[in-house]
Amino acid sequence: MVTNAEIADMLEEIATLLAFDDANPFRVRAYRNGARTVRRYGKTMASLVADEADLTALPTIGTDLAALIQEAVNTGHMRSLDALRISAPIPSLDLLEVEGIGPKKARALWQELGVSTPEQLHRAVLDHKVRTVTGFGPGSEVRLAEVFAKQTPLKSRRYPLGTVTPIADALRTYLGTCPDISRFEIAGSFRRGRDTVGDLDIVAETHTPAAAIDHLASWSRVKRLVLRGEAKATFILDEGIQMDLRATDTEGWGAMLQYFTGSKPHSIALRVRAKAKGLKLNEYGVWKGNQRVAGATETEIYDALGLVFIPPELRENRGEIELAAEDKLPILVTRQDLKGDLHVIANSVRDVGAMLKAAHACGLSYVAIGPRIDAKTKRKTVEDIFRETDARCKDIPGLRCFRLVEVGLTKQGDLDASDTLLEDADLIIGAVRDGFDLTKAEQTKRLVQAVKHPRLSILSHPTGRSVGEREPFDVDMAKVAKAAAQAGTALELSADPARMDLTDLHCHTAQEAGAQISVTAEAIRPAEFERLTLGIVQARRGWLGPSDVLNVRGAADLAKTFRTQKTNKTAKEPVHAGSA
DNA sequence: GCCGTTTTCGGCCCGACTGTTTTCAGTCG
Ligand SMILES: Nc1nc2c(ncn2[C@H]2C[C@H](O)[C@@H](COP(=O)(O)OP(=O)(O)OP(=O)(O)O)O2)c(=O)[nH]1
Ligand SMILES: [Mg+2]
Ligand SMILES: [Mg+2]
Numbered sequence: 001m002v003t004n005a006e007i008a009d010m011l012e013e014i015a016t017l018l019a020f021d022d023a024n025p026f027r028v029r030a031y032r033n034g035a036r037t038v039r040r041y042g043k044t045m046a047s048l049v050a051d052e053a054d055l056t057a058l059p060t061i062g063t064d065l066a067a068l069i070q071e072a073v074n075t076g077h078m079r080s081l082d083a084l085r086i087s088a089p090i091p092s093l094d095l096l097e098v099e100g101i102g103p104k105k106a107r108a109l110w111q112e113l114g115v116s117t118p119e120q121l122h123r124a125v126l127d128h129k130v131r132t133v134t135g136f137g138p139g140s141e142v143r144l145a146e147v148f149a150k151q152t153p154l155k156s157r158r159y160p161l162g163t164v165t166p167i168a169d170a171l172r173t174y175l176g177t178c179p180d181i182s183r184f185e186i187a188g189s190f191r192r193g194r195d196t197v198g199d200l201d202i203v204a205e206t207h208t209p210a211a212a213i214d215h216l217a218s219w220s221r222v223k224r225l226v227l228r229g230e231a232k233a234t235f236i237l238d239e240g241i242q243m244d245l246r247a248t249d250t251e252g253w254g255a256m257l258q259y260f261t262g263s264k265p266h267s268i269a270l271r272v273r274a275k276a277k278g279l280k281l282n283e284y285g286v287w288k289g290n291q292r293v294a295g296a297t298e299t300e301i302y303d304a305l306g307l308v309f310i311p312p313e314l315r316e317n318r319g320e321i322e323l324a325a326e327d328k329l330p331i332l333v334t335r336q337d338l339k340g341d342l343h344v345i346a347n348s349v350r351d352v353g354a355m356l357k358a359a360h361a362c363g364l365s366y367v368a369i370g371p372r373i374d375a376k377t378k379r380k381t382v383e384d385i386f387r388e389t390d391a392r393c394k395d396i397p398g399l400r401c402f403r404l405v406e407v408g409l410t411k412q413g414d415l416d417a418s419d420t421l422l423e424d425a426d427l428i429i430g431a432v433r434d435g436f437d438l439t440k441a442e443q444t445k446r447l448v449q450a451v452k453h454p455r456l457s458i459l460s461h462p463t464g465r466s467v468g469e470r471e472p473f474d475v476d477m478a479k480v481a482k483a484a485a486q487a488g489t490a491l492e493l494s495a496d497p498a499r500m501d502l503t504d505l506h507c508h509t510a511q512e513a514g515a516q517i518s519v520t521a522e523a524i525r526p527a528e529f530e531r532l533t534l535g536i537v538q539a540r541r542g543w544l545g546p547s548d549v550l551n552v553r554g555a556a557d558l559a560k561t562f563r564t565q566k567t568n569k570t571a572k573e574p575v576h577a578g579s580a
Numbered sequence: 581g582c583c584g585t586t587t588t589c590g591g592c593c594c595g596a597c598t599g600t601t602t603t604c605a606g607t608c609g
Binding site: 029062201260268280 | 581582583585586591592593594595596597598599600605606607608609
């Protein structure tokens with residue numbers, strides 16, 4: 001079955017190949033926009049086609065793209081893409097991944113040097129052959145030599161938030177020491193809360209842009225200065241991550257922050273809207289003629305366009321602008337709304353005390369804490385952890401503790417543990433730990449079965465994601481979420497930066513199906529409660545409000561839910577545990 | 581190729597930096 005990502009890749013490739021033919025650039029963009037829509041759509045194109053849904057109802061999809069999507073779903077490929085590949089002026093698109101190489105230069109390199117891969121280009125640079133090629137010269141050859149010598153990342157390279165956050169923290173500390181910079185913000189996809197980022201985009205307020213750029217250039221972690229001008233600079237950090245800087249004055253701070261936060265489609269939509277109002281929006285402000293009518297704050301910018309402030313997490317041009325015009329944006333959940341964390345790991349009695357203290361110190365008023373269990377786990381281990389939990393919890397006034405066990409799932413969707421280990425738990429979390437390669441139908445059946453289990457309170461890692469290693473597997477999330485909503489089982493969003501599932505998109509799907517989401521740090525060490533904020537940001541990207549999140553509710557309320565599941569449901573339905 | 585708070589045709593966001601350019605194309609944010 002062809003996935004949305006695969007269809008998006010095909011449309012993207014058509015766009016790239018059309019760009020070589022000097023096609024109408026707006027036509028190229030139409031394919032890119034279509035690719036983006038398909039990639040970030042909550043339902044699969046395959047399911048839409050199966051339901052005979054009207055694909056042209058999707059934004060940026062018209063009759064042509066709809067036909068291509070349909071063809072891809074039905075046949076697995078697009079004939080017009082195959083044709084474009086055959087007639088393509090270059091044999092490979094790999095060169096386009098090199099910084100500074102676009103369609104024109106890639107074509108010239110192939111036609112005049114027979115170079116079509118980054119490795120061949122590197123060789124040609126070392127042999128000083130590139131300077132003779134049309135559009136190149138001695139200067140650009142030196143630049144390319146630098147690109148290869150300093151191992152500049154490929155353009156499509158992205159980094160998990162977990163690897164970027166420590167760098168961002170160090171950067172904030174460093175920028176804080178700069179006398180020339182009075183205010184700064186990390187913008188771009190980082191500020192929008194994406195779980196992977198392509199680079200770090202910095203807005204810095206300064207009277208002296210050159211001094212600010214100098215200061216950043218002399219940061220110990222800067223490996224290479226890619227470019228610098230009067231208004232901006234680009235650097236490569238030691239880790240290979242790119243960092244873009246835009247300097248601004250106080251009057252234009254809000255406009256620059258809006259521009260650099262994006263997203264690009266969001267900004268383009270704002271600019272179109274400005275135009276329709278007889279205004280112009282750029283990174284310096286909102287303009288009426290040559291008069292600046294807004295610029296100092298983002299709120300001012302949005303207001304000038306007839307919009308209420310839009311939280312960065314929503315700025316993806318997915319309907320937020322239309323809602324902002326009506327002042328009908330959803331109220332999003334915040335970190336302060338969270339009253340507890342329902343998935344705290346303690347695999348031995350030693351861990352319990354410190355974890356409870358840390359949770360309490362983070363302002364949480366309850367936790368569910370306990371071990372991850374499997375076939376080897378002894379009953380005594382679980383009992384000891386529960387006893388320790390009860391004892392330690394009494395010492396912390398204002399903290400309530402639920403006894404938790406996390407169990408794996410069988411491929412059929414039963415709990416993969418013996419009943420005796422589960423007996424004393426207040427709540428049971430079922431975690432998808434394996435079976436990642438099941439077909440979509442099998443996986444959907446498995447998870448629907450799991451959420452219906454009378455003793456299961458939360459389904460953890462519902463898409464098996466491992467950031468940078470394993471993409472979320474294909475599953476009919478709408479169906480799983482609907483079953484979860486009916487059964488009163490929550491789906492989990494783990495803020496472990498290595499996991500980050502549910503994704504923002506799946507959160508939205510789950511919300512629409514009426515399911516509750518449990519946002520957890522999935523902490524196994526005391527310091528890890530801090531990452532709850534990452535989970536909240538992702539939940540906000542999924543448009544979740546306080547009422548969508550399970551652990552916004554109070555402990556007493558939840559205790560009832562858990563107990564109900566334990567008594568009533570087990571009384572009515574057989575327990576499926578231990579049938580692996 | 582897509583689309584409509586003037587539009588079903590004629591637009592489509594706007595600007596910075598670099599190198600080779602002899603007036604601006606290419607690439608990128
Ligand atoms: N108006 C406008 N703004 C752009 C354009 N390209 C980029 N930007 C703005 C919006 C982006 O969010 C911001 C930073 O650019 P990036 O390429 O770093 O993108 P972003 O951070 O959104 O995603 P990333 O994770 O870095 O790939 O600059 C453009 O073509 N037009
Ligand atoms: Mg970025
Ligand atoms: Mg950037």
